[in-house]
Amino acid sequence: MKTDAKIVAEGVTKSFGGAVQALEPFDVTIREGEFICILGPSGCGKSTFLRIVAGLMKPTSGRVLLDNVPITEPGPERGLVFQEYALFPWLTVLRNVMYGPTVRGIGKKEAREIALDQLKRVGLQGFENHFPYQLSGGMKQRVGIARMWANNPDVLLMDEPFGALDSITRQILQKDLLNLWMEEQKTVLFVTHSVEEAIYLSDRVIVMSARPGRITDIVSVPDQRPRNLLSANFIDLRAKLTRMVEKQVLPSAHLSEGQQAYAD
Ligand SMILES: Nc1ncnc2c1ncn2[C@@H]1O[C@H](COP(=O)(O)OP(=O)(O)O)[C@@H](O)[C@H]1O
Ligand SMILES: [Mg+2]
Incomplete structure (x- = not known):
């Protein structure tokens, strides 16, 4: 409780x-x-x-x-976001956000839906297939926030x-x-x-x-x-x-x- x-x-x-x-x-x-x-x-x-x-x-x-x-x-x-963007540079934006749910054992299809939904919430629709180096600092930090939220943390x-x-x-x-x-x-x-x-x-x-x-x-x-x-x-x-x-x-x-x- x-x-x-x-x-x-x-x-x-x-x-x-x-x-x-x-x-x-x-x-x-x-x-x-x-x-x-x-x-x-x-x-x-x-x-x-x-x-x-x-x-x-x-x-x-x-x-x-x-x-x-x-x-x-x-x-x-407990979801973390640090000042350093800490995204995986070799993964697309979508894959970066899918990473957490996938590691937690969620199927690929559902993880993809979760990631798409979170990316939409942070205003990154259309950037799913970009790589981190193609993004501004603000956009990278949005990916970080979407990635955190995709794990549905309490804290x-x-x-x-x-x-x-x-x-x-x-x-x-x-x-x-x-x-x-x-x-x-x-x-x-x-x-x-x-x-x-x-x-x-x-x-x-x-x-x-x-x-x-x-x-x-x-x-x-x-x-x-x-x-x-x-x-x-x-x-x-x-x-x-x-x-x-x-x-x-x-x-x-x-x-x-x-x-x-x-x-x-
Ligand atoms: N791993 C570490 N080894 C030794 N000293 C550390 C380590 N991490 C932090 N410190 C020291 O502890 C103090 C507090 O650091 P930190 O928590 O990073 O401060 P803040 O985030 O408030 O700027 C600093 O003096 C820092 O140098
Ligand atoms: Mg500090």
């Missing part, structure tokens, strides 16, 4: 070889169907946390529960998926992703370092400190979607979140300089 809590992180820490502490105890409960953005300075452990939830990496201590069961490995109920894990795109393409993809999500409210964990992107997309924004990453604030975004970037609320929230993130970046810069001086 499904519970309201979809993902629960309990005291999750991660260190790399003892010297690099990437995550400090990280505790959060994410509800089913929530769209969560994780916002924080570069190197604070955002990808590390996402990889732990994906089951690609084990925490040093603590655990993450998915539907009350500890995560120990990757699973098809979408997206690590700065639009970070490498120009701002217009990025805005279009944000809007399209929201439309897909509004049709089927999957639980989404979306990593970004863009304050605007976080407010535009999410139900709640998790703000992380500089490394070692811990949660400093969790901010709800109550506004109805689609959100207006020029509304007073949006602008207020943007200022507030920007201050929260800056606070994380600036003192740590001084600290590391100071530490360096002492070390010398």
Whole structure:
């Protein structure tokens, strides 16, 4: 039976070889169907946390529960999209999207139908037989989204998926992703370092400190979607979140300089 809590992180820490502490105890409960953005300075452990939830990496201590069961490995109920497009360059767009369903044992004919349907949803009708190198960055990322959705995951894990795109393409993809999500409210964990992107997309924004990453604030975004970037609320929230993130970046810069001086 499904519970309201979809993902629960309990005291999750991660260190790399003892010297690099990437995550400090990280505790959060994410509800089913929530769209969560994780916002924080570069190197604070955002990808590390996402990889732990994906089951690609084990925490040093603590655990993450998915539907009350500890995560120990990757699973098809968690779909991933990363900044790098990670498509198979030797497969056509259609075959890239068919890959997941086929691996899960779905027959070729049905997998093809699923893939065609998902490609249509992301606006790539007519590009089924193209190869990744023939596509723009935005189109590749659409294939990535179609491929993720073709596996019908419960949870979408997206690590700065639009970070490498120009701002217009990025805005279009944000809007399209929201439309897909509004049709089927999957639980989404979306990593970004863009304050605007976080407010535009999410139900709640998790703000992380500089490394070692811990949660400093969790901010709800109550506004109805689609959100207006020029509304007073949006602008207020943007200022507030920007201050929260800056606070994380600036003192740590001084600290590391100071530490360096002492070390010398
Ligand atoms: N496999 C790894 N081995 C050693 N250090 C790592 C590894 N992965 C990440 N780190 C370090 O952990 C910290 C957090 O990294 P990451 O989670 O990628 O940050 P973010 O995604 O927030 O930019 C960084 O200092 C990074 O260098
Ligand atoms: Mg990262």
